[in-house]
Amino acid sequence: xxxxxxxxxxxxxxxxxxxxxxxxxxxxxxxxxxxxxxxxxxxxxxxxxxxxxxxxxxxxxxxxxxxxxxxxxxxxxxxxxxxxxxxxxxxxxxxxxxxxxxxxxxxxxxxxxxxxxxxxxxxxxxxxxxxxxxxxxxxxxxxxxxxxxxxxxxxxxxxxxxxxxxxxxxxxxxxxxxxxxxxxxxxxxxxxxxxxxxxxxxxxxxxxxxxxxxxxxxxxxxxxxxxxxxxxxxxxxxxxxxxxxxxxxxxxxxxxxxxxxxxxxxxxxxxxxxxxxxxxxxxxxxxxxxxxxxxxxxxxxxxxxxxxxxxxxxxxxxxxxxxxxxxxxxxxxxxxxxxxxxxxxxxxxxxxxxxxxxxxxxxxxxxxxxxxxxxxxxxxxxxxxxxxxxxxxxxxxxxxxxxxxxxxxxxxxxxxxxxxxxxxxxxxxxxxxxxxxxxxxxxxxxxxxxxxxxxxxxxxxxxxxxxxxxxxxxxxxxxxxxxxxxxxxxxxxxxxxxxxxxxxxxxxxxxxxxxxxxxxxxxxxxxxxxxxxxxxxxxxxxxxxxxxxxxxxxxxxxxxxxxxxxxxxxxxxxxxxxxxxxxxxxxxxxxxxxxxxxxxxxxxxxxxxxxxxxxxxxxxxx
DNA sequence: TCGGCAC
Numbered sequence: 116x117x118x119x120x121x122x123x124x125x126x127x128x129x130x131x132x133x134x135x136x137x138x139x140x141x142x143x144x145x146x147x148x149x150x151x152x153x154x155x156x157x158x159x160x161x162x163x164x165x166x167x168x169x170x171x172x173x174x175x176x177x178x179x180x181x182x183x184x185x186x187x188x189x190x191x192x193x194x195x196x197x198x199x200x201x202x203x204x205x206x207x208x209x210x211x212x213x214x215x216x217x218x219x220x221x222x223x224x225x226x227x228x229x230x231x232x233x234x235x236x237x238x239x240x241x242x243x244x245x246x247x248x249x250x251x252x253x254x255x256x257x258x259x260x261x262x263x264x265x266x267x268x269x270x271x272x273x274x275x276x277x278x279x280x281x282x283x284x285x286x287x288x289x290x291x292x293x294x295x296x297x298x299x300x301x302x303x304x305x306x307x308x309x310x311x312x313x314x315x316x317x318x319x320x321x322x323x324x325x326x327x328x329x330x331x332x333x334x335x336x337x338x339x340x341x342x343x344x345x346x347x348x349x350x351x352x353x354x355x356x357x358x359x360x361x362x363x364x365x366x367x368x369x370x371x372x373x374x375x376x377x378x379x380x381x382x383x384x385x386x387x388x389x390x391x392x393x394x395x396x397x398x399x400x401x402x403x404x405x406x407x408x409x410x411x412x413x414x415x416x417x418x419x420x421x422x423x424x425x426x427x428x429x430x431x432x433x434x435x436x437x438x439x440x441x442x443x444x445x446x447x448x449x450x451x452x453x454x455x456x457x458x459x460x461x462x463x464x465x466x467x468x469x470x471x472x473x474x475x476x477x478x479x480x481x482x483x484x485x486x487x488x489x490x491x492x493x494x495x496x497x498x499x500x501x502x503x504x505x506x507x508x509x510x511x512x513x514x515x516x517x518x519x520x521x522x523x524x525x526x527x528x529x530x531x532x533x534x535x536x537x538x539x540x541x542x543x544x545x546x547x548x549x550x551x552x553x554x555x556x557x558x559x560x561x562x563x564x565x566x567x568x569x570x571x572x573x574x575x576x577x578x579x580x581x582x583x584x585x586x587x588x589x590x591x592x593x594x595x596x597x598x599x600x601x602x603x604x605x606x607x608x609x610x611x612x613x614x615x616x617x618x619x620x621x622x623x624x625x626x627x628x629x630x631x632x633x634x635x636x637x638x639x640x641x642x643x644x645x646x647x648x649x650x651x652x653x654x655x656x657x658x659x660x661x662x663x664x665x666x667x668x669x670x671x672x673x674x675x676x677x678x679x680x681x682x683x684x685x686x687x688x689x690x691x692x693x694x695x696x697x698x699x700x701x702x703x704x705x706x707x708x709x710x711x712x713x714x715x716x717x718x719x720x721x722x723x724x725x726x727x728x729x730x731x732x733x734x735x736x737x
Numbered sequence: 738t739c740g741g742c743a744c
Contacts, residue, residue, distance in 0.1 A: 366741095369742095396741095497739065546741085
């Protein structure tokens, strides 16, 4: 077992970009009154709590979006910088993630690095990394980048938002830059021949990756083009003709371009699949197989393939291994790793009551949080039609809501997302089109109006909040339709040290759907939480001979479960200082306000719908 | 079943 604590960590300079999973769990909390760090508090006790003053926002922003005056490009404006206020917090920041588990398996695994400087990424890229304020690699980057730069295939598990886009973009850009020979022999071809292909499951995610990758490749000469449906193909084809080194695409438009003979995959040297488990699920698999195996893509072994996902069920790993050659399996942190920043609530609501229940929830929220400009609420529903209906229903009752789903034309989709992000329409009603990968700042509350069938999707959905070091709230409406989810949901919540309602536990125990839940979670819940190399399962008894590793032993898996406990303990000790009790509605109302103000927020007692709030620790949303 | 993905 390898943990981050085994590595000596250098003191960082400031300002410093702090990726989500590295962000402080406890002591990096500044008291609004004193500006001093509030250190770890004793484990929460409901009846014996300190009483900090309620504070309004505007007191000492902690997380700020800061413009770098030395950097002229607007694209770099949105990067988040955390300004450290004391040496102590520096120390504690690192303590906070010393227990992040890393499991790597495969043969001859390149060891992790501590800094970007240790890797030969090239001057241009390194400069951009600095400009992006990625001063220190995240755990996934520390481990994945050396593996990828060494040319190895990779199957990597890491939560979205943990810096995985950079983890596959840096090695790809670096590889393209170094491959002048390949670039030279490509010249003069009539069809576009990118050297790298990045596939994503939704158009909006492709866009996001493209935007990110462009920053990393700024002024390196590496050409990055994006291709996705819903827009005229002509402009995208023109972009291809102008030259493309790295193509970011959704599957449908990609196939279209290939079949029009405008694009060849014959020179692909790097293939990356983002949200790889989704890309290989039932709906996508044939299309991906077509692209990867039945077009002109070089076979495994002659290209480098990297698969990234937050969840990797066995069956998906099995499919994925067809695309890989002598690959390294890497699991960093835990699946759904942001959940320790998210308070999860489940409410028993019958289908017929859901709309009124939602209205009540939003009303309380509104009456308590009207002054907060950017307290966004993301409501997930099952169907496109349901999204439209709920959008109308909410609008009818005075809540500015907008829907996003696959029935809308691309312009409407993009408008909805923009309108939501800007706060113009602070409620977004979405299907699973918005459940994965999208980085939307300021989502304070995710409401699962309809729960997904699959617990993995639940993990992805609630991961839209609790980002950027802020606490988030996730509320689920559990109806009798969701009985199969009772067990995996209970297990997930327990592992995240959430308060599980007793009725849900009962449902879970009496559930005849013991193994299912539709997804891989129940399987993972045996103690490996998705971070498990399925090859170990089939190589039982033989693993030491085949799966050697420089820093992992074959028995490391249970320790990943151990991290859950560690993370949760952190979350627990962080909490404290309640001054407030509330019924569920008031809770939600205040939760939104408090979350918007970066409050810490937590369940008060087991099996109760009472919650308590800690002091407001920061407010940095303006 | 749904959702996502090209015209």
